[in-house]
Amino acid sequence: MRVAHGSPTFRREETTARGIPPRTTGHATDTELSGRPGPATTTLGRRYRITSRLGAGGSGEVFRAIDLRLGRPVALKVFALDDASPQDVRRYAQEARVLAGLRHPGLVALFDVGADQVPALGPVAYLAMELIExxxxxxxxxxxxxxxxxxxxxxxxxxxxxxxxxxxxxxxxxxxxxxxxxxxxxxxxxxxxxxxxxxxxxxxxxxxxxxxxxxxxxxxxxxxxxxxxxxxxxxxxxxxxxxxxxxxxxxxxxxxxxxxxxxxxxxxxxxxxxxxxxxxxxxxxxxxxxxxxxxxxxxxxxxxxxxxxxxxxxxxxxx
CATH class of the missing domain: 1.10.510.10 (Transferase(Phosphotransferase) domain 1)
Known part of the structure; x- marks a missing residue:
């Protein structure tokens, strides 16, 4: 078992590229995902229950979540597809393809990919990844x-x-x-x-x-x-x-x-x-x-x- 579990999280820097912010606490809501009201918690793919928000970037947000099937914490990178630019969609697909083909202790691991509907937000895509503490x-x-x-x-x-x-x-x-x-x-x-x-x-x-x-x-x-x-x-x-x-x-x-x-x-x-x-x-x-x-x-x-x-x-x- 790894000493720690890893995931990328995001903070806007001086360029359009994405970085990693300090972790925050609190329950993730649809408001955090989209700026619009929603239920107190969100479960994506009937499997990943969001528990807190880690950060946001140009094309998505990253949340701490629990994998209800395996009972482990994961980092969930969520993309709102309705609001995404074609470039953002390409980046999401590119990251999924790249991570799926890599397995190394020094690289964040990809567990799962999927899509779902979130009330007041619409279709989203997500990457479930290793969570680094x-x-x-x-x-x-x-x-x-x-x-x-x-x-x-x-x-x-x-x-x-x-x-x-x-x-x-x-x-x-x-x-x-x-x-x-x-x-x-x-x-x-x-x-x-x-x-x-x-x-x-x-x-x-x-x-x-x-x-x-x-x-x-x-x-x-x-x-x-x-x-x-x-x-x-x-x-x-x-x-x-x-x-x-x-x-x-x-x-x-x-x-x-x-x-x-x-x-x-x-x-x-x-x-x-x-x-x-x-x-x-x-x-x-x-x-x-x-x-x-x-x-x-x-x-x-x-x-x-x-x-x-x-x-x-x-x-x-x-x-």
Missing amino acids: GTTLRDTIAQGALPAGVTAEVGHQLALALAHAHAAGVVHRDVKPSNVLVAEPDGAPVVMDQPVLTVVLADFGIATTRTRSGPANRGPAVSSGTASYHSPEQALGQAVGPASDVYSLGLVLLECRTGSRTYPGAPLASSLARLLGPVPVPQDLGRDWVRLLTAMTAADADDRPPLTAVAAELRALRG
Whole structure:
């Protein structure tokens, strides 16, 4: 049994991409789902009874629910189809397809998909996913920079998870701290000065698939992924491949070590800032970290190391 159960949850950030908010409490109602009155609780598919709301994003909301058939908690990602744009519907279908084809301890697990009618809301689609009890890497970094050993452990787990996705032909395209869930071990608070922890990568809503011979699909730069973590090829609206996730992971690890975002600010300015020069990696992080992070954030995708090499380097840096 997993130490924790995982799910992506959402918060709007400075771009149209989705992130992960702190958990909230209280019963989910149709008002929370749609802004219109409804019954005190909602059960979808005659199986998933919503118990609390976790967050909302551009194309759906995420709730804590109980699987009445198996008696376990799940994360339920709900999409109102009547109000959804064609792009939102494509994202829902894409996330379902991607998650169905992936199984790895470092990736959120998909249990079920379905559709139902909700009073005052109409047709909805939903994804039932593994529920992570814990926090997000974004909230953890907000408390201060992480020790080198903890950062290496986080990076090692994420590199292995992304390598698994890449081997299946999936490029995440939105690797960022708010999409990384930090699990509470056996329900205990996360102790971030200890290098032994579990992280899970979530939110494959804008992930793309690639062919064996080519990179993933092109997409608009500012709307695909979060600008602060764009690779140069994303910023330019070019086709992206696995190396784009390597770049984003490099920025995430740099933020873990420094405690601050390398490219903050408005989406367009943030996205384009990395085109003006190399990523500034502080020399006081140590020679090995400077070398690794500089390589991961190389401007040319061909100059970035593969994730297998990144994972090996981070394993050594764990000490």
